[in-house]
Amino acid sequence: MNADSPEVMPQSLGSRWIETFDPDGISIQTASGFVVFQDDRHYLVSNKHVLGGLTHDNAYTPKFGRRLPASAAVWFPSAQDPTVGVRKRIELLQPGAARWLKHPWTPCDIAAVELPQWDDVAMIDTHIGETWVFGSRPRVEPGQDVFVIGFPLNRNGGTETLGIWTRASLANEPAFNIDELPRILIDSATIDGLSGSPVFAHWKRGENIPIIGGGAIGVLEHTSAFLGIYSGRIDERSNLGYVWRPNLISEILQHRAVFDPVGDLLG
Template sequence: MEPRKVRVDKLSYVSIPISMYLDETKQKLASGTGFIYERNKQYYLVTNWHNFTGLNPETKKSISRHGGIPNVVTFSLLIQEKPHIQWKEFGVNLYENNKAQWLVHPDHKHKIDVAAIEIEIDSEQEIILKPLNKIEFDDIEPKVADDIFILGFPYSLKGGGRFPIWKRGSIATEPDLHIDSLPKFLVDTAGKSGMSGSPVIFRRSGIHGVVGGKVSLDSILGTVENFVGIYSGRIIGKSELDAQLGIVWKKEVIDQIIDGNCKDEIKFA
């Protein structure tokens, strides 16, 4: 009997589960989501600032009850697609000589809860990289109320193998506007622990590129999709059922962070 063909969405390859450890004790402190991003022929692991630090970006206090600060991040990369899909675990030190090695936004620093750390890929290693920004997306910008999908690992759950869970939601605020004078918008979804750092994809079906109610040669019929940002957790109210709004940092902050080449000033004590 021939093996069953497995079809996997190209975007499911993009999200990767990450874990934060304290190297001295080998204790796992937290888990989250990240993705690979390529710029200037370098590769970066992109996720939330609070994943790397274990700190709330607004208060700079520990997020977890144990109060541990990670100094290593591990993540899974694809090493084989056929005949069977296989991944391998890799690790990166978050600090060197007690100094942080990840990049933050050059202007807003940790106020933008996104960070990128360079990963060195040995040419002899058989790694199949799937950088998010090398995916061919549609040149269509999102609108308020568009459907979005957060591709992550809630409670470290996986959708078979090491593929992500596609958590559905919708854009809750005007995406062209800023929230709190920062490049972020809100989404209507019930986010869970472990989804922090997930790429957010919008999808829309129908006729696109209609101007003044008229279809033109530039109009598109079908489903379009685009990368819109990085999920960084939910707004927590008095109960878990309050509002169920999540924060998404706009995609342009990634290039700003990498091009700014500004390492975090936080130190590992």
């Protein structure tokens, strides 16, 4: 980005705009995702129902039936100017198998696919580890504002690489899981296209950040804490939505378990 470019929040540039296609090249859906760097590899991370067309427990998604994605077109930031998009095609299937990674033991709506290195693309990574502020960890609480950053209804935040910030509130005590699965709830009027979006707690310059263990710390810069990956509402009648926990992403990338259509879907 040159000196004359407007200042852009890193989180705005961190979300990726995704469109998936079936084997015949017909569009299935648009959604969101983000890039994670781990063990010297870059991965595109999104939902399993986006990259694989399956629910967290490997059922066909009701909305798309048996139309499993074969490829995805993804907008990445240009290496010259990250606010300018470069569209890349990513194969999601290979002969007799998938290319995307699943969690090896926990049923969750997260998938990842390894990315090649492109000279014309800037890989803007999302930090999925814990956030520390002067040696302390921020505390997030029910009712606190959080943000789902992605591409609702196939719209962007000004260019193909700028996500839209959708405000939400944390809807449960974050130390506790929902339905005995590693996920939390947010309350927001989220809509199609936000599946796979990163979710952040965010504090502005000058705000006091509550700290685990008590007290608060004032910060001079914008500070964000990654809370997980959004995967959709619990029910069409509700504004409550699921956010899967960050450790699941790290475990997927560490174990690199490729989805097996025979063993996982038909077995």
